[in-house]
Amino acid sequence: MRRLLNTLFVTSENAYLTLDGENVVVKNGNVELARFPLHNFEGVISFSYAGASPALMGALAKRGINLSFCTPNGGFLARTTANSNGNVLLRRKQYRIADDEAQSCEIARNMIFAKVHNCRWSVDRTARDHGMRVDVDRIFAAGQRLSGMLPMIKYASTLDSLRGMEGEAATVYFGVFNEMILSNKEAFFYKGRSRRPPLDKLNALLSFAYAMLSRDCSSALESVGLDPYVGFLHTDRPGRVSLALDLMEEFRPCMADRFVLTLINNRIIKAQDFSDEAGGAVNMTDEGRKRFLSEWQERKRELITHPYLKEKIPWGLAPHMQALLLARFIRGDMDGYPPFLWK
Numbered sequence: 001m002r003r004l005l006n007t008l009f010v011t012s013e014n015a016y017l018t019l020d021g022e023n024v025v026v027k028n029g030n031v032e033l034a035r036f037p038l039h040n041f042e043g044v045i046s047f048s049y050a051g052a053s054p055a056l057m058g059a060l061a062k063r064g065i066n067l068s069f070c071t072p073n074g075g076f077l078a079r080t081t082a083n084s085n086g087n088v089l090l091r092r093k094q095y096r097i098a099d100d101e102a103q104s105c106e107i108a109r110n111m112i113f114a115k116v117h118n119c120r121w122s123v124d125r126t127a128r129d130h131g132m133r134v135d136v137d138r139i140f141a142a143g144q145r146l147s148g149m150l151p152m153i154k155y156a157s158t159l160d161s162l163r164g165m166e167g168e169a170a171t172v173y174f175g176v177f178n179e180m181i182l183s184n185k186e187a188f189f190y191k192g193r194s195r196r197p198p199l200d201k202l203n204a205l206l207s208f209a210y211a212m213l214s215r216d217c218s219s220a221l222e223s224v225g226l227d228p229y230v231g232f233l234h235t236d237r238p239g240r241v242s243l244a245l246d247l248m249e250e251f252r253p254c255m256a257d258r259f260v261l262t263l264i265n266n267r268i269i270k271a272q273d274f275s276d277e278a279g280g281a282v283n284m285t286d287e288g289r290k291r292f293l294s295e296w297q298e299r300k301r302e303l304i305t306h307p308y309l310k311e312k313i314p315w316g317l318a319p320h321m322q323a324l325l326l327a328r329f330i331r332g333d334m335d336g337y338p339p340f341l342w343k
Contacts, residue, residue: 007043007324008036009317013072017044017052019059041065045223045320047072068223076219087225093330094243098230105159107246107326107337108233112166113153114250114339119173120146121342122253126180134179142176159233166249173253180261187271188264197281201274204282205263208289209256210248212296216316217251218244220323226330247322254342255315259299268295308338 008024010017016027024044026033038059043066046052052067057080060067066087069077097103120143127139149169156162177190181202188202198204218241221228231242233249248256263269273288284292300316309321322340329337 006041007045008041009320010044010046010048011314011317013048014050015046015048016050017046017056019053019056024056024060038063038065043068043224043324045070066225070219070223075215076222079223079225090225090327090331091227094226095230097330098232098236101159102157104232105156105162107329108159109153109156109162110337110339111233111246111249112156112162112169113150114341115166115252116146116149116153116169116173118250118253118340118342119169120150122258123173123176123180130182133182139176139179142172145172162233177257182265183267184264184270197277197279197283199280200282201271202260202264204274204284205260205269205292206256208284208292209260209296210252212293213248213251213256213319214241214244216300217241217247217319217323220319221247221326223320224323224327226323226327247319247326250322250340251319254340255318259296262299263292263295307341307343 010026012026012028012033014028015033018025018027020035022038023035024038024041025035044060045068047070049071051069057067061080066079068079071077097107123139123146124143126134127136127143146169149165149172153162153165153169156165174190174193178185181188181190188205189200190202191200193206194200194203195207198207218228221241221243226243228241228244230236231244231246234240234242234245236242269288269291273285273291274282275285277283300314302315303312304315304318305311306313306318306321308325313321318340325334326337328334
């Protein structure tokens, strides 16, 4: 259990939530794990299939406290709210911001600033940790170019200019991506981004990692009452979780790309974990996906220090923290949206 931003995160897979007086009680079978006063929280998010008692759900709804249920792996299941709840006001403000380019750009540029900042730290980390195995000068030059883009991104005034800067930064970053691949280079190398379908093993890994990250970001946004389909940088498109795609920009370099590099460099995923399909598509085998998902869940349990909150949290809660911070900014409780600046 973690208490962050006045939200209770229940991460024990077998935890059952119940009510005792004015307290939410967390149990595993008949064993009481913890109890917390209800008045301490504005939200409860449970990553357990065991659920919660109707009495607790009613007590939380009566007090206007959101209760969200997610799977242990992070997938959003459902949310209980009171008849009169602030979520409708939160979403209406989200929609108004999405219709206003200046306000949308204010949020989007923070997200892209974080993405480029995190790209820079990723390439710099490779040069620092593996200086004897990589072209340090080439990586250093890429890091300098990425760093030089940050002031321009910070003051971007239109979404189109921001998209252009993001595209330029991506070209620089992926231009040295092969330098960060330290083993299995004969099977994994970056020739260019291919998505639908991926045309090589590296793109198949990246696409799968981005799909998992998108799902986690969408679940995080749903759990705090935001609409994952209405974004600020990514425009509306039927079936596309545009706000989740916005949010995941911050996490692509540090959560998805670094994870893929770890799988390759540590030889956790190998060439035989892929199959060639008709039309040139390359897909992961069932065994490869199984190993990927197992490692992904392990990575999400690793502890990091949140750069804004300065508290230790599992990687898996990082999108939830950013979703909460974004919701607070949209509601007007914060002066700005603090992006995830990884170090």
